[in-house]
Amino acid sequence: MFVAIAALSACMGAGMGAATPEGVLREKAYEGRLSVRDFGARGDGVTDDTAAIQARLDEGRSCVYLPPPKDHYVISKTLRIGSDTELRLDRFSVIRLAPKSDCPMIENKSYVKGADRRISLTGGIWDMDNVRQAPNPGWAHLATPPRPKCNPRGEYSAGQYRGNAFYFENVSNLVVRGVTIRNPVTDGFQMCRVRFFKIE
Numbered sequence: 001m002f003v004a005i006a007a008l009s010a011c012m013g014a015g016m017g018a019a020t021p022e023g024v025l026r027e028k029a030y031e032g033r034l035s036v037r038d039f040g041a042r043g044d045g046v047t048d049d050t051a052a053i054q055a056r057l058d059e060g061r062s063c064v065y066l067p068p069p070k071d072h073y074v075i076s077k078t079l080r081i082g083s084d085t086e087l088r089l090d091r092f093s094v095i096r097l098a099p100k101s102d103c104p105m106i107e108n109k110s111y112v113k114g115a116d117r118r119i120s121l122t123g124g125i126w127d128m129d130n131v132r133q134a135p136n137p138g139w140a141h142l143a144t145p146p147r148p149k150c151n152p153r154g155e156y157s158a159g160q161y162r163g164n165a166f167y168f169e170n171v172s173n174l175v176v177r178g179v180t181i182r183n184p185v186t187d188g189f190q191m192c193r194v195r196f197f198k199i200e
Contacts, residue, residue: 039052039056039066039067040052040055040056041053041066041069041073042069042070043068043069043070043071043072043073044069044070044071045069045070045071045072045074045096046071046074047074048074048075048076048098049073049074049075050074050075050076050077050079053066053073053075053079054077054079054080057079057080057081057082057085057087058082060082060085061085062084062085062086063085063086063088064085064086064087064088065088065089066087066088066089066090066093066095066124067090067093068090068092068093069093069094072093072094072095072096072127073093073094073095073096074095074096074097074098075095075096075097075098075101075105076097076098076101077101077103078103078104078105078106078107079105079106079107080106080107080108080109081106081107081108081109081119081121082108082109082110082116082119083109083110083115083116083117083118083119084117084118084119085118085119085120086119086120086121086122087106087120087121087122088120088122088123089122089123089124090123090124091123091124091178092125093123093124093125094124094125094127095124095125095126095127096127096128096129097127097128097129097133097165098129099129099132099133100132100133100134101133102133102134102161103161104161104164104165104166104167105126105128105165105166106121106126106165106166106167107166107167107168107169108167108168108169108170108171110170111167111168111169111170111171112169112170113170114169114170114193115170116170116171116172117171117172117173118172118173119168119171119173119174119175120174120175120176120177121166121175121176121177121179122175122176122177122178122179123177123178123179124179124180125180125182126165126166126179126180126181126182127182127183128165128181128182128183128184128185128188129183130163130183130184130185131183133163133185134161134163134185135163135185136163136185136186162186162187162190163184163185163186163187164184164185164186164187164188164189164190165181165184165185165187165188165189166181166188166189166190166191167190167191168190168191168192168194169191169192169193169194170192170193170194171191171193171194171195171197172194172195172196173195173196173197174191174194174196174197174198175197175198175199176189176197176198176199176200177198177199177200178200
């Protein structure tokens with residue numbers, strides 16, 4: 001049985017007054033005074049923003065808001081989002097996987113242990129840039145130069161690269177809305193053993 005749930009509302013709802021750090025960022029964004037330097041990422045389309053964005057996700061905030069970048073955000077490793085967290089981008093903000101990163105763009109932190117709950121992902125254009133990544137792992141042995149197959153026996157293995165842009169496993173209460181996934185290597189979105197989710 002699938003049950004739709006409400007998204008986390010901390011980014012837009014109560015508790016986001018200007019006195020809080022997130023409230024200051026949102027107020028500055030509405031006034032046009034927000035620079036991506038306010039939270040450590042550059043968004044210039046060249047600098048690797050992975051560490052800055054991941055540091056925000058690791059702070060344990062209920063909402064991590066990435067303001068519109070000057071060009072686009074670049075990540076080179078998988079962003080890992082934990083329980084009780086919403087990652088929010090504006091509708092047309094672009095986040096792109098760096099060439100030869102060969103990894104999902106985002107996944108939940110505890111997908112092996114199955115402890116994640118109440119995760120929300122809102123907005124943004126997520127560009128996996130497939131022509132600059134390793135090919136479909138099932139056909140990797142045909143690439144130039146050849147790469148080993150992801151799993152010679154064809155068995156499922158948690159954490160193995162499969163060319164998916166988003167990967168969520170063992171999550172309870174997942175909400176994904178207003179997201180565009182562009183240029184995935186294989187599937188844009190894969191989830192496994194996810195209970196109570198809403199995708200719109």
